[in-house]
Amino acid sequence: MCRLLKVSKSGFYAWEYRPLSARARADIALTALIHGIHRRSRGAYGAPSIHAELADDHGIHVGHKRVARLMQAADLCGVTPQCFVRTTIVDPTTGRAVDLVERQFAAAGPDCLWVADITYIPTWYGFLYLAVVLDVWSRRIVGWAMETHLRTELVMSALNMALMQRRPQGVIHHSERGCQYTSYAFGKRCREMGVMPSMGSVGDAYDNAMAESFFATLERELLNRRRFKTQTEARMAVFEWLEGWYNPHRRHSSLGYLLSVNYERRLLTRETAIV
Numbered sequence: 001m002c003r004l005l006k007v008s009k010s011g012f013y014a015w016e017y018r019p020l021s022a023r024a025r026a027d028i029a030l031t032a033l034i035h036g037i038h039r040r041s042r043g044a045y046g047a048p049s050i051h052a053e054l055a056d057d058h059g060i061h062v063g064h065k066r067v068a069r070l071m072q073a074a075d076l077c078g079v080t081p082q083c084f085v086r087t088t089i090v091d092p093t094t095g096r097a098v099d100l101v102e103r104q105f106a107a108a109g110p111d112c113l114w115v116a117d118i119t120y121i122p123t124w125y126g127f128l129y130l131a132v133v134l135d136v137w138s139r140r141i142v143g144w145a146m147e148t149h150l151r152t153e154l155v156m157s158a159l160n161m162a163l164m165q166r167r168p169q170g171v172i173h174h175s176e177r178g179c180q181y182t183s184y185a186f187g188k189r190c191r192e193m194g195v196m197p198s199m200g201s202v203g204d205a206y207d208n209a210m211a212e213s214f215f216a217t218l219e220r221e222l223l224n225r226r227r228f229k230t231q232t233e234a235r236m237a238v239f240e241w242l243e244g245w246y247n248p249h250r251r252h253s254s255l256g257y258l259l260s261v262n263y264e265r266r267l268l269t270r271e272t273a274i275v
Helices: 009-017 022-040 047-058 064-073 152-166 184-193 205-221 231-249 260-274
Strands: 113-123 126-135 141-147 172-175 196-199
Touching: 022 047, 022 064, 047 064, 113 152, 113 205, 113 231, 126 152, 126 205, 126 231, 141 152, 141 231, 152 184, 172 205, 184 196, 205 231, 231 260
Parallel strands: 113 172, 172 196
Antiparallel strands: 113 126, 126 141
């Protein structure tokens, strides 16, 4: 082998018994941390999110390319996007609120703009439906509900949870033009609580793009990777993903790879400092 590679025997033995370099040892330790973060994210995180987690939670500031290289060497990768199916159905006999958002999904602070929508979760015993209310400013799910039907009570439950948890003042509630959101009961509840309904046009995903993006994340990180036998099993899995991972621990690229809770905490810290 030495003759073939044109190296000396002494050089070969020096290489064979030479201890690992400091860089190689650091890569091994860093790869172990990357494995742990990747497992904690349920295999969802790619290099950008892991890079942010290393800096924020572990105080390790390394290059993004180094993280990507070590992930590739360890055969680790994040999940890829998938498409999803729309569940809201337009009722042509009802009116609709005007579009107060016009695809400008930006908010000056918490509870200024909420987006809402419904998706379905397949199980062996039929569909389970999930309605959510998402705060645009922090990307936090402030209200959600799961039922085996698509009646107005589903979206009302999600709205009531959001109202109870956040107690907003004059929040805009933006949704699709589904019959659940255009119903008299939902409109009455919004008027009672000072919520301003807003609705996009028919059949245009871009008019509610942020809610669509959330459901794409849910499918990518949970629904496409599991099959549920019962609706109870699906309920438990979605609850654990929402309240055990997405709200408290998941990082968002749109927030500079911060957690929703930390993003909201920064605002509270600034307001307290000003006072």
